[in-house]
Amino acid sequence: MNPVQKEKIILGLMYVAVFLSILMLPIIILWVTTNGIGQLNWTFLTGTPSFSTSESRLATHGVFPQIIGSFYLVAGSTLLGTPLGVLSAIYLTEYAAPNLLTKSIRFFTETLAGIPSIVIGLFGMELLVYRLGFQTSLLSGAVSLSLMTLPFVIRASEEAIKVVPNEYREASLAMGASKWQTILKVVIPAALPGIITGVLLGMGRAIGETAVLILTTGGGMSRKVPSRLTSPVGSLPIYIYLIAKETVHQELLNRGYAASLVLLIIFLSMSVSALLIRNHYLRKLGNE
Amino acid sequence: MDREEIIEKLLLVCASTSTIVIFLIVYYLFKNGVHVLNWDFVFGMTYNPGTDQFGIFPIIVTNFATAFYSLLIATIIGLPTAIFLSEYSPFWLRNIIKPLIEVIVGIPSVVIGFWGLIVLVPIIRNTFPSTQGQSMLTGAIVLAFMTLPTLISLSEDSLRAVPRAYREASLALGATRWQTITKVILPSASSGIRAAMVLAVGRAVGETMAALMVIGNPYIPWITLNPLDIVRTLPTTIALEFGYVEFYSTHYYALFGMGLILFISVFFMNLVATYFSGRNKL
Numbered sequence: 341m342n343p344v345q346k347e348k349i350i351l352g353l354m355y356v357a358v359f360l361s362i363l364m365l366p367i368i369i370l371w372v373t374t375n376g377i378g379q380l381n382w383t384f385l386t387g388t389p390s391f392s393t394s395e396s397r398l399a400t401h402g403v404f405p406q407i408i409g410s411f412y413l414v415a416g417s418t419l420l421g422t423p424l425g426v427l428s429a430i431y432l433t434e435y436a437a438p439n440l441l442t443k444s445i446r447f448f449t450e451t452l453a454g455i456p457s458i459v460i461g462l463f464g465m466e467l468l469v470y471r472l473g474f475q476t477s478l479l480s481g482a483v484s485l486s487l488m489t490l491p492f493v494i495r496a497s498e499e500a501i502k503v504v505p506n507e508y509r510e511a512s513l514a515m516g517a518s519k520w521q522t523i524l525k526v527v528i529p530a531a532l533p534g535i536i537t538g539v540l541l542g543m544g545r546a547i548g549e550t551a552v553l554i555l556t557t558g559g560g561m562s563r564k565v566p567s568r569l570t571s572p573v574g575s576l577p578i579y580i581y582l583i584a585k586e587t588v589h590q591e592l593l594n595r596g597y598a599a600s601l602v603l604l605i606i607f608l609s610m611s612v613s614a615l616l617i618r619n620h621y622l623r624k625l626g627n628e
Numbered sequence: 629m630d631r632e633e634i635i636e637k638l639l640l641v642c643a644s645t646s647t648i649v650i651f652l653i654v655y656y657l658f659k660n661g662v663h664v665l666n667w668d669f670v671f672g673m674t675y676n677p678g679t680d681q682f683g684i685f686p687i688i689v690t691n692f693a694t695a696f697y698s699l700l701i702a703t704i705i706g707l708p709t710a711i712f713l714s715e716y717s718p719f720w721l722r723n724i725i726k727p728l729i730e731v732i733v734g735i736p737s738v739v740i741g742f743w744g745l746i747v748l749v750p751i752i753r754n755t756f757p758s759t760q761g762q763s764m765l766t767g768a769i770v771l772a773f774m775t776l777p778t779l780i781s782l783s784e785d786s787l788r789a790v791p792r793a794y795r796e797a798s799l800a801l802g803a804t805r806w807q808t809i810t811k812v813i814l815p816s817a818s819s820g821i822r823a824a825m826v827l828a829v830g831r832a833v834g835e836t837m838a839a840l841m842v843i844g845n846p847y848i849p850w851i852t853l854n855p856l857d858i859v860r861t862l863p864t865t866i867a868l869e870f871g872y873v874e875f876y877s878t879h880y881y882a883l884f885g886m887g888l889i890l891f892i893s894v895f896f897m898n899l900v901a902t903y904f905s906g907r908n909k910l
Contacts, residue, residue, distance in 0.1 A: 343804045343806070343807070344804070346804075346806065347804050347805060347806050350806050351716060353708065354708045354709070354711065354712040354716065355712070357704075357705050357706075357707075357708035357709045357712065358708075358709045358712050358713075358725065360705045360709075361705055361706060361709040361725075361729065361776055361780060362725060362728045362729065362732065363773075364732055364735070364740070364773045364776075365728055365731060365732050365735070367743070368735055368739060368740065368743055371743055371747065372739065372743075424642055424645055427638075427639055427642035427643070428639075428642045428643040428645065428646070430639055431636075431639035431640055431642060431643040432643055435636050435639060435640070436643070444647065445643050445644060445646070445647055448646050448647040448650045449646040449647075450898065451646075451650055451895060451898060452646045452649060452650055454827075454830060454894055454895075454898045455650075455653070455834075455891065455894065456833070456834025456835070456836065456863055456890055456891075456894060457834070457836060458834065458836045458863040458866050458867055458887070458890070459653065459657070459834070459887045459890055459891050460653070461866075462656075462657065462866065462870075462883065462884060462887040463652065463653045463656055463657070465870065466656045466660065466884070467652065467656060470875065487649055490645070490646060490649075491646060494646070518631075518632055519632055520631070520632055520635045541730075541734065544734045545734050547736070548734065548735065548736025548737065548738065548739070549736075550736070550737060550738040550836070550837045551836035551837055551863065551867060554867055554870075555867075555870055577736055577738045577837075580738050580739065580742055581738050581741075581742075581837065581841075584738075584741070584742045584745055584746075584841055585841070593746070596742065600739045600742060603736055603739060604735075604736070604739060607734065607735070607736060608731070611730075611731045611734055612731075615727050615730070615731075
């Protein structure tokens with residue numbers, strides 16, 4: 341076999357590898373859609389869940405509290421994590437001197453990004469649920485989730501702030517603006533699309549996060565929308581987990597597929613809009 | 629202190645949050661874990677909460693074995709993909725594949741686990757009739773798909789960091805593209821690729837939901853490297869047992885002890901990865 345033939349075979353094998361690498365996405369989308377689409381109707385979106393398999397109960401079975409609960413959890417963690425993340429990123433990119441303090445802040449931010457979610461869950465359970473007395477609740481869940489997305493928002497915002505051209509800053513400072521005014525009025529607006537991308541990607545992660553919520557939120561199959569911050573809260577991922585774990589009943593499994601479809605649609609719309617915003621923004625930067 | 633200085637101090641406080649959180653996490657893991665943390669806990673062979681025996685060594689071994697098998701699968705698929713993206717792919721194709729890989733990272737793990745349970749488990753059961761379908765192998769396959777994106781994007785980054793001049797020099801000497809890749813580019817990028825592999829293992833070791841649904845979780849775990857056996861991992865054990873654990877019982881402390889071991893392992897792997905990528909002096 342001569343080197344040229346060998347090259348062709350290797351390239352062929354590489355195409356197979358590439359195909360396998362991205363295979364998971366179409367497999368999951370197709371599997372969830374074909375199994376779940378038939379169950380996705382108004383009753384399912386507005387009803388309340390139960391493990392009961394009686395005809396009458398199944399007729400009203402739905403995941404309304406879970407959808408709202410997931411929405412609350414993601415909204416709460418985003419409200420907490422985004423300002424903190426963006427402000428941290430501003431400090432790291434615009435202020436931080438290259439010293440030991442900055443290095444350790446970066447190191448620990450990276451470390452937080454790598455901590456397994458179940459460990460964050462254990463921490464949330466001990467500190468928020470027991471020590472601070474928040475119970476297994478919306479509050480405990482949202483705070484724990486924000487810890488998962490914080491490093492993510494920091495990293496994305498840092499990158500977005502870094503690509504803002506230095507001329508912008510210099511022009512603003514030359515006009516007599518202070519450093520903070522420059523950041524607030526010039527740097528942040530210019531970096532905003534990148535920051536939004538990061539926040540949306542973080543929300544996409546948060547919506548699917550399960551392990552943290554198992555330990556901190558309580559009512560997986562909850563039939564009520566949480567009325568207070570310290571009420572237990574249901575969520576789509578935990579609903580799916582409980583359905584998958586507890587039942588072999590086909591009707592309930594079908595509801596699990598439908599819930600997976602809802603979750604996947606929310607996740608994909610967040611991720612795809614994030615990528616579109618970023619593409620648009622990069623193109624704009626390229627034209628300047 | 630003027631306004632600008634106050635703002636800078638406030639920003640520093642925000643930036644320190646992650647650091648404070650890490651210290652709090654370590655503190656609480658340690659504070660609870662220390663009650664059980666001794667030789668018999670880490671190297672004990674019997675794990676049975678029913679009889680108050682907490683020897684987690686079998687769980688640690690199968691945790692790492694599962695992650696190792698998943699790395700094996702992920703590397704076989706992911707490394708050629710990274711090479712393709714960096715060396716062969718036309719620009720437009722790369723622009724399609726890279727975002728897809730980014731999306732795959734975020735697919736809710738519970739949905740992947742659900743798919744694994746309903747689709748992959750029966751396939752394994754039919755292929756290996758001696759098993760129930762849930763096994764270390766099933767877990768490794770699912771985890772491999774989940775860690776592939778990490779492996780691919782980090783390896784690709786380090787392959788692209790190899791200077792163009794290296795490639796041109798090799799090609800000018802008459803080497804084929806593949807010879808250039810194996811003899812010049814891969815050796816130059818090896819530190820970065822190793823870092824990517826370590827980080828991928830780190831992700832696999834700590835992954836909870838997908839593993840939980842497909843690896844079987846025997847009531848009493850035992851040491852095994854047989855990919856067809858059912859196993860437990862530290863995260864799946866914590867997720868399964870926290871629900872009926874009594875507050876501040878030995879069992880409760882044992883779960884934190886496992887969390888601590890898990891934290892230390894992943895922390896250590898991140899350090900190793902940082903060390904490898906720091907060696908990439910190109």
